[in-house]
Amino acid sequence: MLNIQFRKIFRDIIKSKSRTILTILAIAIGIIGSGSVLFAYSILMREMNKNYMQTNPASASFYINNIDENLVEYVKSNKEIKDIELAGFYTGRIEVSKNQWIGLWLFVIDDFNNLKLNKFKYEKGNFPPKTGEILLERVALGVAEASIGEERLVVLSDNKKVKLKISGTVHAPGEAPAWMEHLVYGYTTKETLSLLTDRSLNELNIMVAKDSLDYKHITNVVSDLSREIESKGYKIEKIAIPYPGKHPHASQLSSLLFLLQTFGFLALILSTILMINLISSMVAQQTRQIGIMKTIGAKTSQIVRLYLGNVLLLSVISLIIAIPIALLFSRGYSGFSATMLNFTIMDNSIPLTEYIKIIAIGIIIPLLSSLYPIIRGAKITVKEALYEYGTKTNDVKINFNINSFNRILLLSIRSIFRKKGRIILTIATIAIGGAIFITSLNVGEGIKKTIDKIKNIALYNIDLKLKSPVVFDKLDVAFANIQNVEKYETWGETNGVIIFDNGKQSNEFSLIGVAENTTIFKPNIINGRWFLPEEENVIVVRSNFFGLNTKYKVGDKVKVKLNNNIIEEFKIIGVEQFIGLPTAFISYKNLQKVVGSENVSTILKIVSKKQDNDSVTYLAKNIEKEFDEQGLIITDNFNTGEYRQALEDHFLIIVSFLVMMAFFIIIVGGMALASTMSIQVIERTKEIGIMKAIGASKIQIIHIFQQESFFIGVISFVISIIVGLPITYFVGNIFGYIFFKFPLSFGLDIKGFFIWFGITIVFAVIASLLPAMKAVSLTVKETLSYE
């Protein structure tokens, strides 16, 4: 037999169906929000790490042109090295369509069947590829606009164009997603490599014997080993040390999770406030019953237990509803993130600990948040509960001049402030909903604005890299035969590494020589300044350059080893913000002077007369054809518009996610608004009776409530903007730093403000209209005895 108190809980829940549904929904929102975050986090971090660690990433890679057996054996014998693997890495291009090429990273595998380091997973087609065949990374297949079985021209810097058959696809979760890099990753054999170049395997991958996740230890081992290798007469072209155990795109995943966390957290706050509101209203509505129970002997603690039991039951129901939805959301979001970052979710199970956490959140937060209104309600004296409740007002003085206001309007305004605690909660609920809505649309706007800003920094359409320095006259001849070129600038590029005081070297960065009087590059300087045309040995660095050494600042001098082995000192005079790899900028003339013009690869930044994508693609093809005829070897032909489009497309997915969140908030916020407004009206049913008794018409009473709702809507709207703007700034900053390495542009979606204003007012008026209509239809006697 059920305890009578439990029966009362159960029947109260059944009796107040709409409030029960709203309370369950309020709790469920919080659980769905936090549950989605917890579940998605556990799936994504585990799966990303699993995907990455299954590739058995090398501790470091040495790029050496003349690797031989002796060197391999020598490195193998080093006690600090556990594994060593010989491979090849070449950059080149693959033909997308006639005269249209895209960058290719060609990985040459010594033994496809016994790959130990930097592994990838076979997906489709022939494996291993035969001579004359190439496997493409699964995402890269789309980037190359190719399909399995097709033949495509491939060229390395030797400019030997060879048709290779795409034999299949692999999944390489260790590489950055091909769409993000706008690159094609290809995997082939030594034999196929020999068709493309005379050069052979040039990459030595190593795995340290111990502390394989200790970056410092790895750099020490690599530093010692590189000295030993060079002492034996080998020339190391480059060394790459990836951060151990961390997927190259872990930060992008963090940004996606950050978005989820932010909205999960905000949903939890919204849910908590909504819950406090609903529980307060439930306790308020039960005040008379509390008085009766106290009259017949109930102690305050018994009343508290009774209503906490009510909340507990609602929490359990909410958990049962919300957990499957949170599971659905988290799995959907995990799938979306995994597709974006090119890893496979092999197992989307949730650890038991996460279920325990969410059950604890789903029970503890509702109990804690309802504790105050319940205790406050339970402490009421019998006299207050039975004889005085609903007739007392807070001592709020609003000194409006009575003559300047319509008396009914004055009643509406004064009624709003009658119950300070309740009105604060009502406004807070609606304002938080509005702040989330506004933030989600603003962040989306910020992303779009950032992409626009990126577009306005680099005003060229084609970024062309040539194999060797080219005489200007020859370029003029080539361009004379190409239509639709508005202008072009000649830049240069070389690579460098920072030499630290302790003799160690940084990872490689690009040193770009910018045309002195460039008009198509508007650097976004965030600190210091851009260089003057005649200035020498000064550089402007991209903000992510500081990832190489965080101690640097404007005014510091850095020692750089350039690719001709010259060590030169440069002064940092400015910091520029843009996406891309760590880069430093110098004047083109200065670059040529420092490294010698023969060591500078020529970059051509070309502006198309016609800016539409088809015209630019056509121009890029013409350039390919003409340069080929002129004997100018292109190593990269990059359509910046296409890249930006790809970037924009993917960010639009995030923007869509934010818009989806915004609509979710409309529903939730609307419900919050509707419930709080309904409560406002329901609690004043007696007052409605009094007004009717003194002659107020139904329309006049409804009008009072609608005016009140309108004022509450306006106040909440103003607060939601005041709160939403700093949240937008905060979310934009964090998201931007994680994804772009710089803050998002501050975006304001003004139409979002209007939408929210409209929603607030419409919901507020409708939400108060329905209960007010119901209340005015009661007789005076019924309203005065309303419970």
Add this chain to the structure above:
Amino acid sequence: MNNNFLINVKGISKSFQTKAGVVDILKNVDLRVAEKEFVTIMGKSGSGKSTLLNIIAGIDKPSVGELVIDNSPIHKFSESRLSLWRGKNVGVVFQFFQLLPTLTVIENIMLPMDFCNFLSFSKRKERALALLQKVGMEKHSNKLPDTLSGGEQQRVAIARALANDPSIIIADEPTGNLDSHTAASIMELFGNLSKEGKTVLMVTHERNKIEQANRTILLSDGEIVSDK
């Protein structure tokens, strides 16, 4: 203190602070009620009769003065202690019945026993049924209050007031919301309670109800002006 009296009201005053100034509801009231007495309290609206009744029931507290019931200084009790004391010693009957709407008739009667831990769990239903029989409502035990008439609800409220077998029954205009025929039968119930040994204090407006009582107090402007 005279131990022959169950209820001792000594020099009780009650005043309220309003924006217009201090309003005195009760002025230095002294009242002694013996066990098994049936006392009706009468007076005009605003005379202080309900306030006096509420103070005796422990629902309200005096501004000045002492209330001693069965040798316990009630005016000194905390709100929680008052609840428990009231649950065990006082049965309250209101004009508007005040039954809990989501509990059935029998559950409404069993609830005070649950709160005050009166009798063993298994015997509570038996007692509730006996009380319902006493007020003639045993056939309605599983109904919800809003399915009953006013008179029936008041009978249930009386049964609930008796749940923990209190020595005092306090009723604030229990017939004020009932027709005359029903009111008479309710008054008869109160009369029976008094005969069974309960001390009954009742506020009423209606002079013709007094025949059930053995003592009538008349209040005017917060003072006892007649005690017969």
